[in-house]
Amino acid sequence: MVKAVVLGASGGIGQPLSLLLKASPLIDELALYDVVNTPGVTADLSHISSVAKISGYLPKEDGLKNALTGADIVVIPAGIPRKPGMTRDDLFKINAGIxxxxxxxxxxxxxxxxxxxISNPVNSTVPIAAEVFKAAGVFDPKRLFGVTTLDVVRAETFTQEYSGQKDPSKATVPVIGGHSGETIVPLFSKVSPSFDxxxxxxxxxVKRVQFGGDEVVAAKDGAGSATLSMAYAxxxxxxxVIRASKGEKGVVEPTFVYLPGVPGGDAIAQATGVDFFSTPVELGPSGVEKAINVLDGVTEREQKLLAACVEGLKGNIEKGVEFVKNPPPK
Structure with missing residues (x-):
């Protein structure tokens, strides 16, 4: 039995994400939670003839408790979307509290x-979650993930003409670092099967992978951001994560993790000088089984991208930690 929970299920990412999870044969129970509209989203999805039994909750009557109790996997797309001219960092003040x-x-x-x-800015919200879990005495770094998969999906898609893959996802394009602008580092020198x-x-x-979200914000004329592609990612x-938790071997995906707390992470932390970093990880029944170091042998161009990435990441991570340790006045 696998119980999945979506926190922020009524939003632009939450609804299509909930649809995809409802359709997945790997999920037996799906619980949706949001501050508004959850009953309607739940009723709509409940008519889909798939395995998952679905339930929806609002904050009243212990909704968050009821949604989370017994959860195996919790996905958090909650927060406000990016608006035109707004950087991921601008989202921080609102989404950090959520x-x-x-x-x-x-x-x-x-x-x-x-x-x-999923909630942006991931470079700061994952450290926030880590600090909350530490304070509660329940932090397991192997079970906390920042979802950076959209950067990988974009890299696969944007390089299809060079990879020659009919299905672009069949090309492995490592994307490391963080999940905003210059902190996103596609390692085109490490693609597999190799292509130039x-x-x-x-x-x-490189710029398109780093700032692909801006294309969507502009194309939607300020009416939204990358919600559908993010839901897919x-x-x-x-x-x-679910396939690996059920025992499937060889599941490797890049994700933003707390390096000192996962096997293989220390070497990457020493090389980069940051504690949180997106890198390919091998997943297993307990979460991260191994962080894979792909930094060796990167090109000179990629080294320059990494230097800019680390500079940005340091500030993002500190901002998240500081938010929990010294909350802003309400």
Missing amino acids: VRDLAKGIAEFSPKAFTLV IPADKYEAL GFRFSEA
């Missing part, structure tokens, strides 16, 4: 669940 409060609920009602954070990026296309391709990573 993630902090939801993490407190997880710590109390489902401390052993795999926690997948033309020198005159390289810089634009969140679902893809959720299924990977």
